[in-house]
Amino acid sequence: xxxxxxxxxxxxxxxxxxxxxxxxxxxxxxxxxxxxxxxxxxxxxxxxxxxxxxxxxxxxxxxxxxxxxxxxxxxxxxxxxxxxxxxxxxxxxxxxxxxxxxxxxxxxxxxxxxxxxxxxxxxxxxxxxxxxxxxxxxxxxxxxxxxxxxxxxxxxxxxxxxxxxxxxxxxxxxxxxxxxxxxxxxxxxxxxxxxxxxx
Amino acid sequence: xxxxxxxxxxxxxxxxxxxxxxxxxxxxxxxxxxxxxxxxxxxxxxxxxxxxxxxxxxxxxxxxxxxxxxxxxxxxxxxxxxxxxxxxxxxxxxxxxxxxxxxxxxxxxxxxxxxxxxxxxxx
Numbered sequence: 001x002x003x004x005x006x007x008x009x010x011x012x013x014x015x016x017x018x019x020x021x022x023x024x025x026x027x028x029x030x031x032x033x034x035x036x037x038x039x040x041x042x043x044x045x046x047x048x049x050x051x052x053x054x055x056x057x058x059x060x061x062x063x064x065x066x067x068x069x070x071x072x073x074x075x076x077x078x079x080x081x082x083x084x085x086x087x088x089x090x091x092x093x094x095x096x097x098x099x100x101x102x103x104x105x106x107x108x109x110x111x112x113x114x115x116x117x118x119x120x121x122x123x124x125x126x127x128x129x130x131x132x133x134x135x136x137x138x139x140x141x142x143x144x145x146x147x148x149x150x151x152x153x154x155x156x157x158x159x160x161x162x163x164x165x166x167x168x169x170x171x172x173x174x175x176x177x178x179x180x181x182x183x184x185x186x187x188x189x190x191x192x193x194x195x196x197x198x199x
Numbered sequence: 200x201x202x203x204x205x206x207x208x209x210x211x212x213x214x215x216x217x218x219x220x221x222x223x224x225x226x227x228x229x230x231x232x233x234x235x236x237x238x239x240x241x242x243x244x245x246x247x248x249x250x251x252x253x254x255x256x257x258x259x260x261x262x263x264x265x266x267x268x269x270x271x272x273x274x275x276x277x278x279x280x281x282x283x284x285x286x287x288x289x290x291x292x293x294x295x296x297x298x299x300x301x302x303x304x305x306x307x308x309x310x311x312x313x314x315x316x317x318x319x320x321x322x
Binding site for chain 1: 238242243252
């Protein structure tokens with residue numbers, strides 16, 4: 001994968017396959033590190049599957065016996081000196097609190113860090129393909145205090161539950177005008193964050 | 200800055216349009232968006248198709264959907280076009296540029312582009 005945002009798109013689809021109706025994508029970024037979390041309320045994984053999920057030869061797909069989604073994210077994290085963690089609660093065990101969370105940690109200053117890339121397109125692609133699911137996207141960019149200013153942090157966020165209150169049942173999240181609004185609102189927030197953090 | 204109020208305006212406009220939307224979409228365009236498709240560059244292809252369909256006001260006629268792996272990963276990004284009773288057309292190794300052409304010549308013009316299909320690759 002050329003961009004981490006593509007790994008995120010790929011992993012988030014696992015949540016949708018697991019019948020989640022809420023997917024939370026959280027990015028916590030500092031000058032030198034990036035922490036990614038994808039959390040869903042889907043049906044979870046059995047302890048056996050959870051233990052084997054790092055293995056490419058463990059997959060839910062039916063067209064063949066190789067699945068590369070999680071192994072590719074793991075590789076992207078580990079090649080920067082970071083790593084991934086996975087936790088999951090099965091629906092059959094606890095229907096109220098079921099779901100899966102995958103976190104990945106990256107050292108941004110490592111030579112093999114894959115850039116985040118076009119994360120706005122990833123969010124738009126999820127809404128386009130799976131408009132019945134809700135998404136909470138939060139990207140916090142923190143900057144340490146330096147010679148040129150105090151420490152500050154900016155948050156870029158989107159919560160489709162707020163959007164749905166206004167859109168009602170008439171307009172799906174996949175409507176082209178809605179997608180355009182999402183793209184614009186996120187790009188505006190990133191532009192403002194860029195101005196603040198002077199990257 | 201964009202505000203949530205703008206979404207209310209979109210909803211209003213949509214409600215006025217609903218009456219006109221009787222005609223069912225009869226063309227379905229499916230983009231392979233599994234790990235293999237995404238890694239091969241399917242995301243910009245999908246976004247180009249969605250944008251072009253919206254730009255040309257084809258939303259009443261064409262739906263763009265995402266699909267999983269269809270088992271031919273070496274040909275990704277793959278775009279399949281389903282139209283009524285016609286045989287499905289499978290485009291392979293699609294780029295955003297080819298996607299634009301597919302919208303123009305196939306979805307609007309009604310002429311599939313043979314050279315981009317899997318049939319052409321196998322000959």
